[in-house]
Amino acid sequence: MLKDKVAVITGASRGIGRATALAFARAGAKVVLASRTQSDLETVANLIRVDGGEALVVPTDVTQADAVKILVDRTLETYGQIDVLVNNAGTGAFETVADSDPEVWTQVIASNLKSTYLCSKYVLPPMLARQSGQIINVLSIAAKVTFKASSAYCAAKAGALAFTKVLAEEVRSDNIRVTAVSPGSVDTPFWANIEGHPDLNLMLKPEHVADTILFVVAQPTGMVTDEIVVTPPLGIL
Ligand SMILES: NC(=O)c1ccc[n+]([C@@H]2O[C@H](COP(=O)([O-])OP(=O)(O)OC[C@H]3O[C@@H](n4cnc5c(N)ncnc54)[C@H](OP(=O)(O)O)[C@@H]3O)[C@@H](O)[C@H]2O)c1
Structure with a gap:
């Protein structure tokens, strides 16, 4: 389905990004794996290559403009084009405003x-x-619903939703399609250091979100999917 397509996936070392990279590679895409931890990216790349797929590892801190430029340059040098970008990297921190650490x-x-x-x-x-x-852009239901002790995360995701809508309008007439995918809770390492998180067994699996992203990418030209919200069967946990 994605033969000859080149997809850059950020946060590809774990969780949703890893599942998305594996799903894209199985669908025939050449995948470019970006996150900060090279060893984790190499593990994902090896899984893809063992399966006959093609992967390029580019360790990248996606908060740094110079690093992102290198990510794009290395992708173009290696594969000559970029068909899909999945903006998936992200971290969470759950503190009240009063207790928050400005750096975090x-x-x-x-x-x-x-x-x-x-x-x-x-x-x-x-x-x-x-x-x-x-x-x-992998957002979250936190882009639309607010939670206590989540000011940075909710503000970041709501901001990213606004950004997504602006970008979609700016590039619509250039045949560039921009989509927000907003999942509810997903069973990934994201929750590892968060006290009192919802039951992991009730959450979506990362493969559910990966399949949703693949579904968006598989849509024919002539239509745009602006936004998809996916939640566990019980909704917001
Ligand atoms: N899990 C959930 O319940 C849930 C629900 C809705 C939305 N989401 C969103 O889904 C996305 C993926 O989350 P996840 O659950 O898969 O989390 P995760 O398992 O913690 O994975 C996060 C990924 O982002 C990378 N990353 C973090 N900061 C980065 C940076 N500065 N530069 C480059 N890569 C960075 C991490 O790799 P390194 O640490 O190696 O850099 C890792 O690959 C996030 O945007 C998250 O907000 C998650």
Whole structure:
């Protein structure tokens, strides 16, 4: 289905990004794996290669413009084009405003919102040149619903939803399709250090979100999916 397509996936080392990379590779895409931890990315790349797929590892801190430029340049040098960007990297921190650490708060905004801006900005020139491309931003129901002790995360995701809508309008006439995918709780390492999190057994699996992203990418030209919300069977946990 994605033969000859090149997909850059951020946060590809774990959780939703890892599942998405594996699903895209199984569908025939050449996948570019970006996150900060090279060893974890190599593990995912090896799984893809053992299965006959193609993967490029580019360790990247997606909050840093220079690193994102290198990610885009290395992808173009290796594969010559970028068909799909999945802006998936992100971190959470769950503290009240009064108890929050300004550095942690800022990092949550950067890893979720600034990263989405930077990666989108730097993949746009090659997409605009080809008048073709898809950008999928992995947001959260926290983009639409607020939770106590989640000010940075909710602000980052709501900001990223607004960003997604602005970008979609800016590039619509250039045949670049931009989609927000907003999941409810997903059973990933995201929750590992968070006290009192919902029951992991009740959450979506990362493969559910990966399949949703694949579904968006598989839609024929001639239509745009602006936004998809997916939740566990019990809804917001
Ligand atoms: N799990 C949930 O319940 C849930 C629900 C809705 C939405 N989401 C969203 O889904 C996305 C993926 O979450 P997940 O659950 O799969 O989390 P996860 O298992 O913790 O994975 C997060 C990924 O992001 C990468 N990452 C974090 N900061 C980065 C940075 N500055 N630069 C590059 N990569 C970075 C991590 O790799 P490194 O640490 O190696 O950099 C890792 O690959 C996030 O945007 C999250 O907000 C999650």
